[in-house]
Amino acid sequence: MTRSDQLFDAAKAVIPGGVNSPVRAFKGVGGTPVFFERGQGAHVWDVDGKQYLDYVGSWGPLILGHCDAQVMTAVTEALHHGMSFGTPTAKETDLAETIRQCMPALEKIRFVNSGTEATMTAIRLARGYTNKSKILKFKGCYHGHSDSLLVNAGSGLLTLGIPSSPGILASTAEHTLVADFNNLEETTQLFEKHGDDIAAIIVEPIAGNMGFVLPDAGFLEGLRALCDSSGALLIFDEVMTGFRVALGGAQALYHITPDLTTLGKVIGGGMPVGALGGKAAIMDYLAPEGPVYQAGTLSGNPLAMAAGLATLRAVQAEGFYDALGYQTKALVTGLMDVAATHHIPLQAKSLGGMFGFCFTSNQNIRNQGDVAASDDAMFCAFYHGMLDAGVYLAPSRFEAGFVSSTHRPADIEYTLQAADQVLSSFD
Numbered sequence: 333m334t335r336s337d338q339l340f341d342a343a344k345a346v347i348p349g350g351v352n353s354p355v356r357a358f359k360g361v362g363g364t365p366v367f368f369e370r371g372q373g374a375h376v377w378d379v380d381g382k383q384y385l386d387y388v389g390s391w392g393p394l395i396l397g398h399c400d401a402q403v404m405t406a407v408t409e410a411l412h413h414g415m416s417f418g419t420p421t422a423k424e425t426d427l428a429e430t431i432r433q434c435m436p437a438l439e440k441i442r443f444v445n446s447g448t449e450a451t452m453t454a455i456r457l458a459r460g461y462t463n464k465s466k467i468l469k470f471k472g473c474y475h476g477h478s479d480s481l482l483v484n485a486g487s488g489l490l491t492l493g494i495p496s497s498p499g500i501l502a503s504t505a506e507h508t509l510v511a512d513f514n515n516l517e518e519t520t521q522l523f524e525k526h527g528d529d530i531a532a533i534i535v536e537p538i539a540g541n542m543g544f545v546l547p548d549a550g551f552l553e554g555l556r557a558l559c560d561s562s563g564a565l566l567i568f569d570e571v572m573t574g575f576r577v578a579l580g581g582a583q584a585l586y587h588i589t590p591d592l593t594t595l596g597k598v599i600g601g602g603m604p605v606g607a608l609g610g611k612a613a614i615m616d617y618l619a620p621e622g623p624v625y626q627a628g629t630l631s632g633n634p635l636a637m638a639a640g641l642a643t644l645r646a647v648q649a650e651g652f653y654d655a656l657g658y659q660t661k662a663l664v665t666g667l668m669d670v671a672a673t674h675h676i677p678l679q680a681k682s683l684g685g686m687f688g689f690c691f692t693s694n695q696n697i698r699n700q701g702d703v704a705a706s707d708d709a710m711f712c713a714f715y716h717g718m719l720d721a722g723v724y725l726a727p728s729r730f731e732a733g734f735v736s737s738t739h740r741p742a743d744i745e746y747t748l749q750a751a752d753q754v755l756s757s758f759d
């Protein structure tokens with residue numbers, strides 16, 4: 333019995349399922365979750381002393397790798413000045429200004445403590461601002477676990493096979509319309525039927541919670557046009573993609589201006605942070621300026637702001653995303669090459685520091701159903717082979733993977749050699 337096994341047993345006695353977030357429990361791949369105790373750069377060490385190359389990075393935030401020196405210095409300094417005051421502090425404005433420089437569509441920004449809070453608030457704001465009740469989301473997109481968004485949501489729920497969740501009232505869920513990702517026709521039909529009452533479309537512009545799925549050409553433009561013609565707001569949930577696929581997020585890559593954007597993960601540099609931002613006229617609808625209420629005791633706290641600021645300073649360095657994107661691309665093209673030599677059908681794609689792969693011969697993965705149709709047994713076998721070899725991937729085929737600026741060419745090379753070994757055992 334490993335130390336991770338022992339700790340997991342102990343955890344299960346006091347924490348439901350032994351985890352504080354479901355995907356961590358390894359239900360998607362079987363086996364015992366690995367308990368980590370230390371990280372440095374691209375590497376992590378578990379409680380049994382085994383070293384891994386980390387392609388999860390705390391599910392996306394750690395774009396600079398573990399224990400980045402500048403982030404540590406900034407957080408340490410903030411720590412010694414006081415962990416929280418519950419008053420405004422200068423760092424909140426600094427971080428808001430930094431985000432706005434990189435993502436000009438966020439004219440005003442409100443900080444919260446998680447991505448879930450950001451999307452929940454964005455929905456309330458959209459409903460309050462438009463005075464309409466329905467929201468439209470896409471199957472397999474995950475926008476946090478608030479009631480109205482936990483309908484056909486991705487990742488943890490796909491892995492667990494729960495399409496929705498008990499505890500959510502039918503009267504809440506009935507205001508959430510769902511279409512397939514990349515299906516503009518179905519979305520248009522929903523607008524034809526309910527257009528007058530749709531407050532917002534919320535979408536992961538690049539999906540990362542149903543596996544990694546890129547938008548088809550014209551899909552995001554089509555959503556923008558539907559919103560413009562009906563008076564609904566377009567909300568880009570860039571909690572995962574913000575500062576991950578490019579400095580300006582997916583909205584910069586696809587040249588679309590959403591009305592509201594939600595952020596999290598990278599902007600907190602590993603600390604719990606979320607944010608929503610957008611057009612000033614809409615954002616000013618939030619309390620205390622406007623009537624839509626939202627608040628948070630620890631919102632914008634100095635430690636989180638310091639970690640976020642140090643992280644966003646580093647990613648603004650010239651060529652940061654080119655280098656990150658190059659490294660990530662080398663990983664996915666390498667994986668496809670390795671699979672091809674073993675005649676194993678595998679599709680892998682990347683954008684910036686985000687990637688995904690599936691065991692399937694379908695070269696055109698467009699939605700959750702396409703990912704679900706990929707080979708689950710092969711993914712699980714590959715997953716555990718890689719884990720044994722010291723490569724830590726997300727423990728579900730419905731999750732994206734992340735590369736940090738500390739991943740070196742030698743790390744990618746090591747990963748591809750491990751993949752070659754594991755896949756050769758499938759022959």
Ligand SMILES: *Cc1c(COP(=O)(O)O)cnc(C)c1O
Pocket residue numbers: 445446447448449451474475476477536540541569570571572596597606
């Ligand atoms: C992670 C994520 C969330 C939820 O963020 P939490 O901080 O886990 O609450 C929301 N939307 C997207 C797209 C995410 O990837």
